[in-house]
Amino acid sequence: MAEAEILFDVLFLLLAAVVVVPVLQRLGIPSVLGYLAAGVVLGPYTPGPVIDAETTRPLAEFGVVFLLFAIGLELPLSRLRTMRRYIFGLGLLQVLASGALLAGLAAWWGLVPAVALMVGATLALSSTATVLALLVERNEAVTHHGRVAVAVLIFQDLAVIPILALLPLLAGKTHDILPALGLAGLKAAGAVVVIFALGRLVLRPVYAFMAASRSPEVFTAATLLLVVAVSWGTAEAGMSMALGAFLAGLMLADSPYRHQVEADIEPFRGLLLGLFFMTVGMSINLPFVAARGGELLGLTVLVMASKVAVILILCRLLGIGMVQGVQVGFLLAQTGEFAFVILDRAMGLKLLPASVGQSLMAMTALSMVLTPVLAKLGRILSRRRQRREGEALEPTGIEHLSQHVIIAGYGRMGRAIARLLTRHHIDFIALDENAERVTQARKDGLPVYFGDASLPGVLRSAGIDGARAVVVTVGAHRQTERTVATVRRVAPGVPVVVRATDRIHEAQMHKLGATAVIPETVEASLQMAAVVLRSAGIKEDEVEASLNAYRSSRYGKGKAE
Known part of the structure; x- marks a missing residue:
């Protein structure tokens, strides 16, 4: 019982x-x-x-x-x-x-x-x-x-x-x-x-x-x-x-x-x-x-x-x-x-x-x-x-810039892109909604400004009309979608490179008009594949050629070169 x-x-x-x-x-x-x-x-x-x-x-x-x-x-x-x-x-x-x-x-x-x-x-x-x-x-x-x-x-x-x-x-x-x-x-x-x-x-x-x-x-x-x-x-x-x-x-x-x-x-x-x-x-x-x-x-x-x-x-x-x-x-x-x-x-x-x-x-x-x-x-x-604190950090007086890159999001990925652009002497303007991050970057003498890149006025103040490209690195899906849509509406001819978290997100970005979409998971798998190929004795130039061919087929012609 x-x-x-x-x-x-x-x-x-x-x-x-x-x-x-x-x-x-x-x-x-x-x-x-x-x-x-x-x-x-x-x-x-x-x-x-x-x-x-x-x-x-x-x-x-x-x-x-x-x-x-x-x-x-x-x-x-x-x-x-x-x-x-x-x-x-x-x-x-x-x-x-x-x-x-x-x-x-x-x-x-x-x-x-x-x-x-x-x-x-x-x-x-x-x-x-x-x-x-x-x-x-x-x-x-x-x-x-x-x-x-x-x-x-x-x-x-x-x-x-x-x-x-x-x-x-x-x-x-x-x-x-x-x-x-x-x-x-x-x-x-x-x-x-x-x-x-x-x-x-x-x-x-x-x-x-x-x-x-x-x-x-x-x-x-x-x-x-x-x-x-x-x-x-x-x-x-x-x-x-x-x-x-x-x-x-x-x-x-x-x-x-x-x-x-x-x-x-x-x-x-x-x-x-x-x-x-x-x-x-x-x-x-x-x-x-x-x-x-x-x-x-x-x-x-x-x-x-x-x-x-x-x-x-x-x-x-x-x-x-x-x-x-x-x-x-x-x-x-x-x-x-x-x-x-x-x-x-x-x-x-x-x-x-x-x-x-x-x-x-x-x-x-x-x-x-x-x-x-x-x-x-x-x-x-x-x-x-944050918006009140960031009012003094908004981009002003830089509309005259041309042939620069606009980076939407100055997190870890945005900072890495900025360092590579600087190494190749390419001007950039970074936009971020984190006032503390912007303040620290400005103290370091970097062209980083407070602003929401999904707003047309902020993009125009960052010189979108003369930009050679826009890179969107923000992690939030909705913010990424709004930013890509705004860039396409304000400057239809500017190339837009977007970070995606997965294949579904990648497809959404392509529908919105992104020029190239870089899925995080794909790049990680390519790096792992490269290590495996090298350890298997494949020559370095053959490994790079394979990776570039795959990237070209995924991201668009010429984007991986």
Whole structure:
């Protein structure tokens, strides 16, 4: 009978994950909220089937364990050194300042100081999954504000470790928060030293042996053993299993086995983490939340506005442009998925009353739902400020130029083209909508101006009538389409060379009248083919002739010569 009930629970959990989550994702709702919604449907506070959360909770805990392990894998020392200014500068200050401000609000709400500090630090965290999905969707992961946002998220992920380690200490009726923090820090430091020492001596030789066995299942089993063993060790030492998993990930972050390990754990992490969020959803009292909807919405807006204000102030103090600061602030305004982990653990330890925990979970979910709207608002406000800052950088007095090249977009590709044109003594004018990038280029004495190349007036001020060619390197598809269409309308006879991301984009550019379209994927494959041909002993002139012939057939007659 008991086995049948467990099978029934598993059946409905899988059914909810397969049906509810994909439907919500099609509506643009993050998968985390999809799993929460599936849990609410299966919980005791809604009609329909009811799942016993206690039977799935032990397995669901491993979702958090594998998530922390994956975060550790993503943080090799080289990456931490490269982004250290933003990670340990803006990231640290954001968690401290936002945490202190929100802890004050929590204390005003009636929580005792130690618990208020924990709640403030939890609400200061942002949603890594939601923000990264938005950045990737909008092709902004490698932009300046994208890198700043990712750096802050990295520190926030690190901050989860001491928060989780602090919970059992607070549950032990510790009244002085500083000794509790100090004890948590000492335990964490000791665990880091011991685990890393063992990792250096044992881990890499063991993985080398496993890799030499050429047995994928043994390699995967070794990874599972590592995660479970280190997590068990930290749990036995009185700390969280999540801390051990994070340290295990750090040990492998700089190893040559990192990518294979990451691929091996991905199915376990995704499934178990989804199971965890479903168990959290089962504990959300929907009638209670609905009865306090107005109050919770007001508190959510207050928390998000506080975080935006803190980030804007810190960006100003640290010399990060306000154009970037506005986008970063609105991107990171929400509370993250780790809040569900921390709040669920805090309620389990009786640190938070159920009503407070339910309210905070509802606020977290609501803030994540509002994130796409806020991100769009931040983008609009940022562009407005960027245009105001860029007014003095617009091209003026250069209409007399002739036989120059106009470069639309001064990113990495635009800068490379500009350097090659300069080497061959060909004049160019570059246009870009990033005011900070334009300002830096102008300081370097380069003819780079602020402007939207899809506007006829901007093109005329850049001397489009006398230009020998226009090169469009911007990455956004719609911006590229508008620019090509405008160039064709304003100067039909000027050659237009366009960057394309794939074959579909290439066909669209040809329809709009581009003279030559250079697909990124094709050029990368040609470079790889050239290396293979040379290694096979084909002569250099034959390799170049083959590449030029292919380019001529793809990009237009004479364009590759």
